[in-house]
Amino acid sequence: MSLFNKHSFLEKHSSILTIGILFVVAIGGLIEIAPLFYLKNTIEKVEGMRPYTPLELAGRNIYIREGCYVCHSQMVRPLRDEVERYGHYSLAAESMYDHPFQWGSKRTGPDLARLGGKYADTWHMDHMKDPRSVVPESVMPPYAFMIGRPLKFENIEADIKAMKALGVPYTDEMVEFAKSDLIVQTDPNSDWEEMVERYENLAGREGSVAVRAFDGDPENVTEMDALIAYMQMLGSLVDFDKYEADDLHNRR
Structure with missing residues (x-):
């Protein structure tokens, strides 16, 4: 009865009840937040x-410029129907170098988190030129103007420096050779080995950097080169076969 009376007292005095609520919430918040100060990385x-x-970063900038994120998310939720349609659910690490991330909250078109390697470069070219030629029910507008349009990459060094300032582990060498690295990735006949080595060393495995004329024209670096290079690497960096096998082993 005494406890009921105390509870009744709080209900009759809103200001005291408010203070009590804030006190309880503060304790809960402290318990959740305090451990983060002792973790270097979550x-x-x-x-x-x-x-x-x-080149991929330039393509990502075009992806954002054209508002692709408005209709396409890049986050597979850990739900059965999502995983069956798109593949392994998204991992936090896949967005660790994205500033800003492209998770999205609406899908007019499909999720693109696992788009890399799903279609050929020519499919992407046709899709950008006339979406309904490959997806009849598509409501996507055409982006044919990017085909043959020279890519402006005078500021790519500044872009990489900005990402580095935000914590992305670009090296000074990557900043120095940013422009030349961008060019050689579109030309398989160029000296691209050092560029590939620079980035695959950070990946810890070979085969994560594609070198080719993404738009079919090795003589010119275009916006379509950059956009396709970006889309072709989405979801391709992590070996999910190995990841799922390790996850299954750990659960046993």
């Missing part, structure tokens, strides 16, 4: 992740 490290190459 993101689990995943083998294969690396920063974007200059």
Whole structure:
């Protein structure tokens, strides 16, 4: 009865009840927040992740410029229907170098988190030129103007420096060779070996950097080169077969 009376007292005095609520919430918040001050990183490290190459970063900038994130998310939720349709659910580490991240909250089109390697470069070219030629029910507008349009990458060094300032592990060498690295990634006949080595060393495995004329024209670096290079690496860095096998082993 005495406890009921005390509770009744709080209900009759809103100001005291408010103070009590704030006190309880503060304790809960402190318990949740305090451990974060002792952790260097809250993101689990995943083998294969690396920063974007200059060409991929330029393509990501175009992706954001054209508002692709408005209709396409880049986050597979850990729900059965999502995993069956798109593949392994998204990991926090996959967005660790994204500033800002491209998770999205609306899907007019499909999720793109696992787009890399799903279609050929020519498919992407056709899709950008005339979306309904490959997806008849698509409501996406055409982006044919990017085909053959020279890529402006005078500020790519500044872009990489900005990402480095935000914690992305670009090296001074990557900043220095940003422009040349961007160019050689579109030309398989160029001296691209050092560029690939720079980025694959951070990934910890080979085969994570593609070198080719993404738009089919090795003589010119275009916006379509950059955009396709970016889309072709989405979800391709992590070996999910190995990840799922390790996860299954740990659960046993």
